Amino acid sequence: MAEIINLRQARKARERIVKDEKAAENRVAFGRPKKARTLAESRKAVETARHEGHRLRGDDPEA
Template identity: 70%
Template structure:
């Protein structure tokens, strides 16, 4: 026979675990200093510009 589980407690534990996961994601996304954010944004802009610069046709062509 299986173990008896209190559904209310299980539901609360599951919700708490989901909140902890969301908090961990937010710490990664919003926990960086402004200097690190701007540096990452600048690097990404350079990468996008470099990638777009290697196109064979111009961006205004729609063929």
């Protein structure tokens, strides 16, 4: 005998999967909030400035 399936639940489960896939694509496409992006950028700028400040010589690329 075949297993009985509730068609409404199957439809909703299928729609939920599609919705989750779309949400995952949007997370990749739109990324983080603006506040998090600007915070990371400013931290990276400070870190780069500190790192460059410890150079022993000037801007000579061959040194």
